[in-house]
Amino acid sequence: MSVIQLLLAEDHHVVRGALAALLDLEPDFTVVASVGTGDAAVRAALTHRPDVAVLDIDMPVMDGLSAAAELHERLPECRTLMLTGHGKPGHLRRALAAQVGGFLLKTAPPEELAAGIRAVAAGRRVLDPSLAATAWDLADNPLTPREEDVLRLVAGGADAAEIAGRLFLTAGTVRNYITAIVTKLDARNRTDAVRIAAQAGWI
8 A cells, every 4th residue: 555645734733733633544644744834835845745735725924825836836746635614716716727636625524535635646636516616606817917916915014115126026016006906806995905806715
């Protein structure tokens, strides 16, 4: 029996510990790393080279979908399975774009999670049945990737000057992006734009 090496990334310590203990009970699983942020997940994956990374979507510093996209680029042999407490259509679309292998709700029964990990490790795609219809029901994301980058930084509290420095843009260009974002989302202001995009799972 071949053993599937797992990396687990979940920002809630108690949940992470419970998941690790649960997965370690499976005879063909070994949890080789357990971390609390997306950037730590990428570093740990590059060190331990797991077969499957089980990633929570909502994590600090770098979210799980961003970590999955980076892993796809830097360690394509590591397959990814996303866990979420709520299936936002925008998250599903980002997951597909990041070439993730699976997308399950945290409320899935343990045996379903284990089966999902085995399927992803074997190269198959896994999608929680309750999320399948949701993926078709939301309007496409109107934001460009660069606008998403700007809005994520706005959501993190950065001002135009700071965003400009981090994205190698001018402050004027950043303000133009923010104006375009607010208009595209039919938002009242930048705070409202962050709310709309976050609820849709676009950032």
